[in-house]
Amino acid sequence: MPPVDAIVIGAGSRGQAYSKFALKYPQExxxxxxxxxxxxxxxxxxxxxxxxxxxxxxTWEDALSHGKIAKALINCTMDRMHMDSTLAALxxxxxxxxxxxxxxxxxxxxxLVQVAEDLGRHLQICHVLRYSPFWQKIREIVRSGVLGxxxxxxxxxxxxxxxxxxxxxxxxxxxxxxxxxxxxAKCCHDFDILYWILGKQVVWLNSFGSLTHFKPENAPxxxxxxCTDNCPVADSCKYYAPRVxxxxxxxxxxxxxxxxxxxxxxxxxxxxxxxxxxxxxxxNDVVDHQTVNMxxxxxxxxxxxxxxxxxxxxxxxxxxxxxxxxxxxxTQIDPKITIKHHLTGETEHIAIxxxxxxxxxxxDFGMVRSFVxxxxxxxxxxxTTARESLESHLLxxxxxESRLTHQTIHMPEYRARVDADTRKLYGD
Numbered sequence: 001m002p003p004v005d006a007i008v009i010g011a012g013s014r015g016q017a018y019s020k021f022a023l024k025y026p027q028e029x030x031x032x033x034x035x036x037x038x039x040x041x042x043x044x045x046x047x048x049x050x051x052x053x054x055x056x057x058x059t060w061e062d063a064l065s066h067g068k069i070a071k072a073l074i075n076c077t078m079d080r081m082h083m084d085s086t087l088a089a090l091x092x093x094x095x096x097x098x099x100x101x102x103x104x105x106x107x108x109x110x111x112l113v114q115v116a117e118d119l120g121r122h123l124q125i126c127h128v129l130r131y132s133p134f135w136q137k138i139r140e141i142v143r144s145g146v147l148g149x150x151x152x153x154x155x156x157x158x159x160x161x162x163x164x165x166x167x168x169x170x171x172x173x174x175x176x177x178x179x180x181x182x183x184x185a186k187c188c189h190d191f192d193i194l195y196w197i198l199g200k201q202v203v204w205l206n207s208f209g210s211l212t213h214f215k216p217e218n219a220p221x222x223x224x225x226x227c228t229d230n231c232p233v234a235d236s237c238k239y240y241a242p243r244v245x246x247x248x249x250x251x252x253x254x255x256x257x258x259x260x261x262x263x264x265x266x267x268x269x270x271x272x273x274x275x276x277x278x279x280x281x282x283x284n285d286v287v288d289h290q291t292v293n294m295x296x297x298x299x300x301x302x303x304x305x306x307x308x309x310x311x312x313x314x315x316x317x318x319x320x321x322x323x324x325x326x327x328x329x330x331t332q333i334d335p336k337i338t339i340k341h342h343l344t345g346e347t348e349h350i351a352i353x354x355x356x357x358x359x360x361x362x363x364d365f366g367m368v369r370s371f372v373x374x375x376x377x378x379x380x381x382x383x384t385t386a387r388e389s390l391e392s393h394l395l396x397x398x399x400x401e402s403r404l405t406h407q408t409i410h411m412p413e414y415r416a417r418v419d420a421d422t423r424k425l426y427g428d
Contacts, residue, residue, distance in 0.1 A: 003030045004372045007069060007094075009060040009085060010076030011036035011045045013252055014099050014126070017359060018074055019045055021368040029372050032070050035063035040259040060085045068093045072375050075099060078172065079179055083108040086123070090115055095122040097371045101188045102386070102393055104180025109393045110422040113386045124371050125389035127192040130382050131366030133353040134335045138317075138328060139197045141350070146339065147321030150198065153302040154318045157190050164288060164308025165239050165279050166253045169214045174274075174284035182286040183207070183403075184396035187306050190315070191392035192384065194304070200296040201391070206408040207399040209290025213309070219280035226278060228271045239279045241270050292399045332361060394418065 003022075008015050008031055015036070022029045031049040035057040036042035046056045057063040060077060064085075073094040077085050082103050089096055096116075102109045102125060116123035129135045142150060159168075168186070173179040195201075220233040227234065227241040234240045245254055250261045258269040270276030289307040296302065312331070319326040328337045337350035358364035370383045397418075398409045 001376060003028050004072055004375050005030050005032045005070040006072040006074055006097075007031075007033040007035065007063060008045060008074045008076065009035040009063060009089075010074075010078070010081075010099070011038070011041040012076060013255065015074065015076035016041070016045065017364050018076070018097070018126075018368050019049065020358070021365050023048060024365070025369070029368065033057070033063060035060045038259060060088075064088050064092050071095065072097065072371070079104050079185070083112065086112055087115060090119055090121050090123065093121075095124075095375045097124050097126060097368070098386075099126045100389075101180065101184050101396070102389065104184060106393075106397045106418060107422040107425050109390055109397075110418060111426055113390050114422070114426075116386050122371075122374050123386040124374060125192075125384060125386060126367060127189055127384050127389060127392070128360045128363035128367045129189050129193045130196050130363070130384060131370055132361035132363035134328075134330050134337070134361050135193055135197070135363075136382065137337060137350060137352055138319075138326070141326060141337070141339070142197050142319060143199075146324060147319055147326055148323030150300050150319055150321050152300065152320045153194070153198070155190060155194060155302065155304050156316045157187055157304070157306045158310035158312070158314050158316060159186070159306075159308040160310050160313040161238060161308060162244055163253070163313055164310075165214075166256070166275070168286055168288070168308065169279045169282055169284045170241075170274050170277055171256065174282060174286060176285055179286070181396065181400040182288075183209070183290050183292070183306060183399050184393065185286075187292075187304065188389075188392045188396050190304055190306075191395040192389060194302060195388075195391055195395075196384070198296065198300065198302070200298050200300065202294045202302075202395060202411045203297050204295040204408060205292065205395065205398050205402060205411055207290060207292045207402040209287045209306075209403050211285065211287050213288050214279050214282070214284055216280055219278065223278050223280060225281050226271070226276050228267070228276050231278070241276050242267065245270060245275060287403075290399070290403065292395075292402075294395075330361065332359065335361060 008019055011034055019031050022031045033055040034042055034045040037058050042056055073089045074097045075086055076099045086098055102112055167173050168182055173185045179185055222232045224231040245257050245266050246263050257275045258265040292304040294302040315330040317328050324339050324341045326339050335352050339348040370380050373380050374383050398414050402409050
């Protein structure tokens with residue numbers, strides 16, 4: 001079977017990460033065109049994949065104006081561009097791998113699913129966690145029954161404090177109007193993985209959270225508006241931008257500051273761009289911590305905590321069952337799973353197959369391979385349909401509504417209301 005050929009629209013960090021699958025597994029997948037407004041990023045993809053000039057485009061509109069020029073499309077444009085670009089690609093005949101979240105506008109998520117289903121296209125969302133050996137092992141354990149009946153789950157999304165500052169205080173996802181709620185942008189992953197592992201829908205949900213720390217009144221005395229303005233508290237501030245960005249490293253988050261991979265270029269970007277702003281003096285308005293409490297259809301209770309003051313980047317979790325308790329910690333380098341059996345008191349350490357060939361514990365490449373298999377008509381067990389991914393997005397939007405209104409959400413009524421509002425909005 002020939003490799004699946006794809007056009008990539010949006011050649012930022014995610015577009016580049018998924019495209020690298022074609023470099024390692026050319027017999028399965030190939031990138032045959034790119035659309036990206038930033039010349040350096042567009043050139044990088046074109047150079048890596050040996051693309052001719054006529055297959056490089058500065059906008060997704062230009063790329064799609066040429067009709068269907070590949071079998072599939074990877075959409076890694078910015079969140080607010082997902083709706084228009086995905087609808088156009090679906091109508092052009094593409095099967096699509098779409099970066100999460102589907103859209104920061106509630107009804108647009110439902111509409112994308114409806115259109116994909118009506119047209120018979122494969123629309124798959126980049127919920128990369130379910131494709132890593134770690135999360136597949138968690139699901140295998142829970143589904144095996146070794147823990148007994150699951151009674152409660154505590155799931156934590158712990159952001160490294162500088163990741164919080166980079167993405168949600170200084171970066172592209174700092175404003176509700178331009179990017180949507182943080183619980184959607186960061187945790188649709190987590191809602192998806194919980195739904196996939198537990199296999200039960202949420203019936204009741206409530207949520208609490210706020211922007212608590214990253215506000216002007218919490219700035220250290222004397223802090224300047226920019227880190228590069230000879231800030232007198234630089235040595236004692238963990239968010240001092242040059243300490244992280246002004247190095248010769250070229251990976252994330254350094255490559256987000258400047259397309260030119262030099263210390264000098266990054267320092268200039270810090271003097272003029274958003275990543276050099278004091279974290280207490282930006283235009284951010286999304287939360288910096290939030291909890292979501294859920295009751296599932298079988299009575300299981302689940303708590304999801306998202307917070308941005310972590311000392312390392314990890315997800316940690318605890319599953320309490322009637323027979324055993326599972327403790328786990330997901331990191332890129334050293335993930336851990338432990339089971340403590342109630343009757344015997346035995347502690348069991350679960351070996352996890354190492355997979356570091358791509359980010360998210362191998363999830364990035366695992367997801368692209370899953371997409372390729374689905375496009376070839378051979379979907380695997382981990383594949384997520386757009387309809388399944390919609391549930392994670394609905395939970396995130398419901399959590400945000402609960403946080404803002406201080407109301408408990410009845411999810412069956414919420415799902416029906418959103419579906420009706422979407423059909424009314426789009427005239428169906």
